[in-house]
Amino acid sequence: MENVLNQVLLHKNSRVGADYILWKNSWGGQGLKNAMERPADIVSMIRDAGLLGLGGSGFPTHIKWQAIADQTNTEKYLICNGNEDEPGTFKDRVLLEETPFQVIEGATIAALACGINNVVFYINPNLKTCHEVMQSALAKWLASEIYHNALQQGLNLKYTIVASSGHYIAGEETAAIESVEGKFPFPRGKEPRPTSSGVNGHPTLINNIETLCNVPHILRNGVQWYRDLGIGEANGTKIYCLSGDVLSPGVYELPMGTPLTELIFNYGQGMLVGKELKAVFTGGPSNTILTEKDLDVNLDFKSVSERRSALGTGAMIVVSRGTGIVKRVAQYVDFFAAESCGQCPACKTGTYYMSQLLGEIDTGKGSKADLDSLVDLCKILPGGGRCHLLDGAVKVVDSSLYHFLDEYKESLNDDLN
Amino acid sequence: MTNNISYQEALANYKAVAERPLPEVNYEGLLEKYHPDYFKDACVQLKIGPNKGDICHIQLAEMLQADARIDEADLAGAQVIETDILIIGGGGAGCAAALTAAETGARVLIATKLRLGDSNTVMAEGGVQVSIEKDDTPQQHYDDTLRSADRSVDKTLVAEMVMSAPDVIRWLIQQGMQFDLDEYGDLLTRKAGGTTAPRVVYFRDYTGLEMMRVLKEAVRSSEIEVLDYVPTVELLSDEDGHCTGAVLSSLEDNRYKLVKAKSVIIATGGIGRLHLNGFPTSNHFGATGDGLVLAYRLGAKLRDLDSFQYHPSGLAYPQHLSGTLITEGVRSAGAYLLNAQGERFVDELQSRDKVAAAIMRECAEGRGVDAGNGIKGIWIDTPGLELKNPGIFNARFPKLIKIGKKSSIDPRKQPLLIYPTLHYQNGGVIINKHGQTNIPGLYCVGEVSGGIHGRNRLMGNSLLEIISFGRRAGIHAAKYSPRKPFRKVTIEHLSRLRRELMLADMPMDPKGPILFPAYAKFETDSDYSGLHKNIKSK
Numbered sequence: 001m002e003n004v005l006n007q008v009l010l011h012k013n014s015r016v017g018a019d020y021i022l023w024k025n026s027w028g029g030q031g032l033k034n035a036m037e038r039p040a041d042i043v044s045m046i047r048d049a050g051l052l053g054l055g056g057s058g059f060p061t062h063i064k065w066q067a068i069a070d071q072t073n074t075e076k077y078l079i080c081n082g083n084e085d086e087p088g089t090f091k092d093r094v095l096l097e098e099t100p101f102q103v104i105e106g107a108t109i110a111a112l113a114c115g116i117n118n119v120v121f122y123i124n125p126n127l128k129t130c131h132e133v134m135q136s137a138l139a140k141w142l143a144s145e146i147y148h149n150a151l152q153q154g155l156n157l158k159y160t161i162v163a164s165s166g167h168y169i170a171g172e173e174t175a176a177i178e179s180v181e182g183k184f185p186f187p188r189g190k191e192p193r194p195t196s197s198g199v200n201g202h203p204t205l206i207n208n209i210e211t212l213c214n215v216p217h218i219l220r221n222g223v224q225w226y227r228d229l230g231i232g233e234a235n236g237t238k239i240y241c242l243s244g245d246v247l248s249p250g251v252y253e254l255p256m257g258t259p260l261t262e263l264i265f266n267y268g269q270g271m272l273v274g275k276e277l278k279a280v281f282t283g284g285p286s287n288t289i290l291t292e293k294d295l296d297v298n299l300d301f302k303s304v305s306e307r308r309s310a311l312g313t314g315a316m317i318v319v320s321r322g323t324g325i326v327k328r329v330a331q332y333v334d335f336f337a338a339e340s341c342g343q344c345p346a347c348k349t350g351t352y353y354m355s356q357l358l359g360e361i362d363t364g365k366g367s368k369a370d371l372d373s374l375v376d377l378c379k380i381l382p383g384g385g386r387c388h389l390l391d392g393a394v395k396v397v398d399s400s401l402y403h404f405l406d407e408y409k410e411s412l413n414d415d416l417n
Numbered sequence: 418m419t420n421n422i423s424y425q426e427a428l429a430n431y432k433a434v435a436e437r438p439l440p441e442v443n444y445e446g447l448l449e450k451y452h453p454d455y456f457k458d459a460c461v462q463l464k465i466g467p468n469k470g471d472i473c474h475i476q477l478a479e480m481l482q483a484d485a486r487i488d489e490a491d492l493a494g495a496q497v498i499e500t501d502i503l504i505i506g507g508g509g510a511g512c513a514a515a516l517t518a519a520e521t522g523a524r525v526l527i528a529t530k531l532r533l534g535d536s537n538t539v540m541a542e543g544g545v546q547v548s549i550e551k552d553d554t555p556q557q558h559y560d561d562t563l564r565s566a567d568r569s570v571d572k573t574l575v576a577e578m579v580m581s582a583p584d585v586i587r588w589l590i591q592q593g594m595q596f597d598l599d600e601y602g603d604l605l606t607r608k609a610g611g612t613t614a615p616r617v618v619y620f621r622d623y624t625g626l627e628m629m630r631v632l633k634e635a636v637r638s639s640e641i642e643v644l645d646y647v648p649t650v651e652l653l654s655d656e657d658g659h660c661t662g663a664v665l666s667s668l669e670d671n672r673y674k675l676v677k678a679k680s681v682i683i684a685t686g687g688i689g690r691l692h693l694n695g696f697p698t699s700n701h702f703g704a705t706g707d708g709l710v711l712a713y714r715l716g717a718k719l720r721d722l723d724s725f726q727y728h729p730s731g732l733a734y735p736q737h738l739s740g741t742l743i744t745e746g747v748r749s750a751g752a753y754l755l756n757a758q759g760e761r762f763v764d765e766l767q768s769r770d771k772v773a774a775a776i777m778r779e780c781a782e783g784r785g786v787d788a789g790n791g792i793k794g795i796w797i798d799t800p801g802l803e804l805k806n807p808g809i810f811n812a813r814f815p816k817l818i819k820i821g822k823k824s825s826i827d828p829r830k831q832p833l834l835i836y837p838t839l840h841y842q843n844g845g846v847i848i849n850k851h852g853q854t855n856i857p858g859l860y861c862v863g864e865v866s867g868g869i870h871g872r873n874r875l876m877g878n879s880l881l882e883i884i885s886f887g888r889r890a891g892i893h894a895a896k897y898s899p900r901k902p903f904r905k906v907t908i909e910h911l912s913r914l915r916r917e918l919m920l921a922d923m924p925m926d927p928k929g930p931i932l933f934p935a936y937a938k939f940e941t942d943s944d945y946s947g948l949h950k951n952i953k954s955k
Binding site: 319324326331334362411 | 484488489490492493494496656905907912915919925
């Protein structure tokens with residue numbers, strides 16, 4: 001069988017760390033070179049390649065790019081989003097640490113395509129090594145031949161590395177803008193959109209690190225090559241973060257659309273100590289849960305959403321029989337309650353209340369009324385916040401109630417009814 | 418196999434004499450040939466964990482590489498307790514840590530496997546080393562400790578310990594502990610094996626018991642919460658690998674309790690009840706090395722896992738008291754060790770490893786006493802000491818007189834048969850001067866820690882260590898615990914353990930920690946119902 005693991009972003013030619021010479025001698029700079037030759041075609045290439053936002057949304061990248069490119073403003077920003085803080089997601093840190101030049105080249109091409117003149121690498125401050133590697137790589141990039149050639153051909157760019165606040169919420173698009181402006185990362189209302197008014201009122205493009213990393217390769221190898229990488233209707237590759245009760249957890253770059261069973265049982269080497277699979281939290285915990293019957297699902301945005309779930313960041317947290325779903329969900333909702341920025345009342349009180357109820361039920365102190373309240377909250381809370389934090393928290397609770405209601409009922413304290 | 422001399426014949430060979438000259442003793446190759454640490458078959462290389470590749474005793478290795486007792490499913494519905502500092506173990510080290518931490522105002526919870534004070538601290542008889550005599554200095558104490566350990570110690574820890582010793586004694590006296598005093602009310606001292614100055618302060622031959630009495634009363638009258646009969650089966654961690662609490666298993670109702678804590682101090686003591694190499698032990702019932710297993714799983718690095726102390730003078734006969742300790746104080750007061758021919762064969766105040774090895778040499782070469790049923794040993798010349806120093810046993814060694822009564826042998830008239838007994842785990846979890854391990858939020862103090870005694874411990878240094886480091890850890894944990902709300906509590910590290918076990922192709926059926934020795938037979942033994950009655954009556 002053809003080896004399909006780590007073909008592009010995590011290929012050994014990409015994973016050179018901050019070693020500029022190694023990178024230049026492999027395939028570094030070729031994408032940018034092609035881009036410099038015909039900058040006007042970049043957006044259409046990205047469109048034809050079908051590149052999607054890999055930070056979790058799956059939103060077509062070219063639409064955002066086109067929107068920015070159409071702005072006449074002379075100041076434009078690109079935020080390369082490396083805030084990564086969701087439980088079970090650990091792909092961006094690998095890309096930043098091991099492939100910093102890939103990130104820089106991708107960002108540069110994106111800037112070129114959209115007429116952007118400020119590139120901000122926005123990185124979680126807890127990822128210290130990522131900061132160090134990016135600093136070192138950026139210094140080498142600014143002194144490099146590739147960059148100077150690009151300068152001579154009219155590239156005009158300012159790069160900065162900014163530490164995010166480290167909050168989960170700081171990864172949200174508008175919160176990232178606030179953060180780059182030096183304020184607390186409160187998400188903004190969604191009109192105006194960042195593409196028309198972002199950092200300091202200037203049009204701002206926000207892309208996930210993994211999305212940007214794909215760009216140089218599309219420019220280097222062409223649209224068809226990228227489309228052929230994926231399985232079925234899906235294009236390109238995806239980095240899956242496999243964790244939980246599997247023998248070999250880790251990051252696996254596989255063709256977009258690889259079946260879940262393949263990821264768990266082939267690449268993850270199956271379950272730990274002969275345990276049986278119970279559920280998979282996909283895309284981090286802010287999504288619905290997949291169960292055993294969904295093992296055959298192809299892991300691309302469209303196929304996963306057909307199973308009432310979402311691919312999200314590509315995180316797959318596998319839990320086995322024996323794991324208490326209520327306890328797990330309680331932990332995740334605790335996380336959301338702690339990470340809620342508190343500006344929307346529904347989110348601030350809703351996540352807190354859900355976390356209290358889940359805690360009571362999990363520790364055997366919950367009554368039937370508590371469970372009923374939880375069910376009701378899942379109906380009334382969604383849409384109550386500016387950003388998706390609240391919706392994500394509700395989604396995981398709602399989905400666990402849908403699949404594992406019996407387990408909730410077993411945990412109730414009958415004396416209280 | 419060489420035949421030793423029968424008990425009756427050996428007794429006939431024995432004559433009580435006050436003074437005996439020391440014969441020429443050959444120490445060359447003694448340890449290598451006769452000390453159990455050097456038995457090649459007894460050691461293996463660890464295959465998993467932070468000490469992968471290190472040499473470890475085979476029985477200990479089996480525990481360190483055992484699967485956990487619990488699974489995520491066991492935590493569903495568990496009672497959750499919150500505290501600032503959780504202390505696992507209710508011996509001297511645990512109590513000292515608890516008392517100092519509680520003084521700062523921190524909420525402290527002690528969880529013990531049996532009851533508060535059921536520990537090896539109460540077994541310690543000899544005393545506490547502290548350089549207080551005018552001809553003595555902490556430097557000499559330091560030098561002696563390094564020499565006896567063959568320099569294999571963590572020097573910082575030893576320096577910290579010897580310097581803090583006088584303050585430790587002052588603190589103990591303030592807590593109400595008694596010591597034997599001279600006519601002016603000054604502390605009496607005696608000399609320990611392998612040291613250059615009289616430095617051991619003591620109370621009769623039950624110094625540890627007196628220490629524990631005082632600590633226990635202090636704990637009971639403080640705000641410290643104590644949970645009895647709750648062995649710890651696992652530590653808890655968060656996603657960054659910080660220690661965030663522990664899982665207790667209540668013997669009362671067989672349910673699990675989760676304790677969320679800002680810091681955890683392990684003070685679970687030693688490992689004697691594993692009966693390494695088939696030796697009897699002087700250790701109490703709960704000394705099954707739980708702390709080593711728990712810390713190792715969480716990623717704490719250990720040291721000297723093949724080094725144990727065999728106390729030279731464990732009672733060998735009668736069999737039902739086998740392993741009971743006869744304090745080194747008896748030897749330091751001047752009692753000789755005699756073989757079956759009634760001759761001295763070793764300098765009794767050599768370091769413990771050498772004296773123990775010399776006893777094993779006598780028995781291996783046919784000069785030992787054979788008491789039948791595989792019991793062998795050599796004499797400790799208690800009648801000779803009584804002759805030299807009349808009345809000393811009544812005044813200084815009441816516990817020994819009591820042992821004599823239990824075995825129907827009057828030690829003042831007849832020598833006692835002794836053989837080395839498994840006494841102390843020299844190695845353990847690597848710590849710094851505050852008792853911190855390499856795992857944030859996890860401290861280890863007392864016998865479970867390693868580095869202070871190197872590969873051979875001096876008498877009186879362990880009672881000093883438990884208080885010295887217990888107090889340090891207590892203060893540090895209280896002061897530097899994060900003020901933030903509680904971190905996450907998960908047993909995610911067990912997945913890592915199971916992953917490593919599977920990838921190393923190791924068996925998954927041994928479960929650890931073992932909590933109680935196999936012969937406890939809790940399911941069938943009537944003692945278990947006794948244990949239950951104890952719990953119920955609370």
